[in-house]
Amino acid sequence: MEDDLQIIDAYLSGASGAAEELVMRYQKQIYSFLYRMTGNMEDAKDLVQQTFIQAVMNLGSFRRESSFKTWLYQIALNTGRNHIRRYRHNEVEAEESIMANEDGALATLMERQTMDHIRQGMEKLPERQRLAVTLRVNEGLSCGETAKVMGCSEGAVKTHYHLGVKKLRMFLKEKGHEIHA
Amino acid sequence: MKSMHDEVSDLLPEYVAGSLSDEVQGRVKRHLLDCGDCRETASLLSRVSSPDVPDPGEIFWKTLPVRVGNAVRDEKRPWWSVRHLLFRPFAMAATAAAIFVVFFVLLKGREAVEYEPILRYPYTEVVVDYSDPGIYDIKRYAELVIGEEFPVTPYGMVEDSYHRELASLDPGQMEHFSEALLQEMKKGG
Numbered sequence: 606m607e608d609d610l611q612i613i614d615a616y617l618s619g620a621s622g623a624a625e626e627l628v629m630r631y632q633k634q635i636y637s638f639l640y641r642m643t644g645n646m647e648d649a650k651d652l653v654q655q656t657f658i659q660a661v662m663n664l665g666s667f668r669r670e671s672s673f674k675t676w677l678y679q680i681a682l683n684t685g686r687n688h689i690r691r692y693r694h695n696e697v698e699a700e701e702s703i704m705a706n707e708d709g710a711l712a713t714l715m716e717r718q719t720m721d722h723i724r725q726g727m728e729k730l731p732e733r734q735r736l737a738v739t740l741r742v743n744e745g746l747s748c749g750e751t752a753k754v755m756g757c758s759e760g761a762v763k764t765h766y767h768l769g770v771k772k773l774r775m776f777l778k779e780k781g782h783e784i785h786a
Numbered sequence: 787m788k789s790m791h792d793e794v795s796d797l798l799p800e801y802v803a804g805s806l807s808d809e810v811q812g813r814v815k816r817h818l819l820d821c822g823d824c825r826e827t828a829s830l831l832s833r834v835s836s837p838d839v840p841d842p843g844e845i846f847w848k849t850l851p852v853r854v855g856n857a858v859r860d861e862k863r864p865w866w867s868v869r870h871l872l873f874r875p876f877a878m879a880a881t882a883a884a885i886f887v888v889f890f891v892l893l894k895g896r897e898a899v900e901y902e903p904i905l906r907y908p909y910t911e912v913v914v915d916y917s918d919p920g921i922y923d924i925k926r927y928a929e930l931v932i933g934e935e936f937p938v939t940p941y942g943m944v945e946d947s948y949h950r951e952l953a954s955l956d957p958g959q960m961e962h963f964s965e966a967l968l969q970e971m972k973k974g975g
Contacts, residue, residue: 622855624851624855625851625852625854625855626851628851628854628855632847632850632851633847636842637839640839640840646840646842649842650842653850654850654853654854654857657850657854658857658858658861661854661855662858662861720833720836720838723830723833723834724838727834738834741799742799742802742831742834742835743834745799745800745803745805747800748796763796766799767795770830770831773830773834774826774827774830777830
């Protein structure tokens with residue numbers, strides 16, 4: 606299987622289908638990341654398309670100092686941030702959207718309540734802490750990759766991540782949830 | 787030096803995702819047996835990472851690469867290409883308007899140049915050349931005779947059978963017709 610850089614080279618030399626191959630590789634991860642940022646499926650669908658168009662259009666300026674995946678997450682992060690700045694949804698709308706997307710038949714009432722409180726807790730975190738937790742835990746990025754996406758040091762990522770997790774645990778305790786292994 | 791607890795708490799996201807090597811995974815697992823704090827964090831992280839993202843559906847995943855590919859190709863196409871214009875209605879409308887204006891100006895300019903009537907005022911003209919009257923001459927002649935603007939375009943006059951008949955008169959008949967009209971006018975007809 607070709608690695609990302611080979612596909613990028615193929616795209617830059619005019620090979621057809623190379624851009625589509627890159628999209629297929631990362632579309633689910635980027636969509637999931639943008640959904641967690643916006644809390645809205647339709648917004649995430651639009652933003653994932655915008656992210657990939659922007660990434661492919663600027664492949665020529667990709668300096669290869671970090672991995673393509675990290676670079677792509679940076680573009681997704683900026684696209685998501687711009688969107689949130691422009692069209693900030695009120696919390697009620699976001700919550701309704703999440704509730705509407707849940708599969709109520711499978712989740713127990715208690716579990717659903719816990720998950721709702723986890724989402725609320727995540728939303729209450731300062732942006733850098735929420736990003737560190739999302740990129741490390743949801744997106745499975747390493748500390749180094751997260752640092753590159755966020756444009757800070759690995760030490761700063763660890764600080765943001767640990768503070769975020771600590772606040773999230775405190776928030777859940779306040780809501781009466783005991784998280785047991 | 788980093789303690790075992792700090793080391794494990796940094797690795798918990800990878801532990802929950804199952805992306806650590808077997809050896810490190812085992813080490814973390816052993817620490818979790820003794821450390822309630824890390825156990826609680828691991829439990830929370832497994833919930834945070836659980837898939838609560840709604841799936842937009844197979845059609846979306848299949849069409850997204852194609853849509854991105856097409857959008858990028860369209861962006862890179864030169865602005866004057868037909869397909870580029872088709873996807874930009876405003877640009878296309880502006881281009882069409884510009885073409886229309888250019889044609890209109892050219893046509894009007896040509897008509898203005900062509901308007902050189904050979905017939906002048908028939909009553910004062912010593913010599914009138916009726917040999918090659920154009921459509922503008924017929925209208926002008928008619929306007930001079932009736933003394934007011936003729937309410938048809940030169941092309942309309944030619945289309946009209948009456949004016950076509952007038953235009954078909956030879957120079958002698960035209961002179962005669964002019965004389966007859968003059969007499970009618972004198973009589974107040």
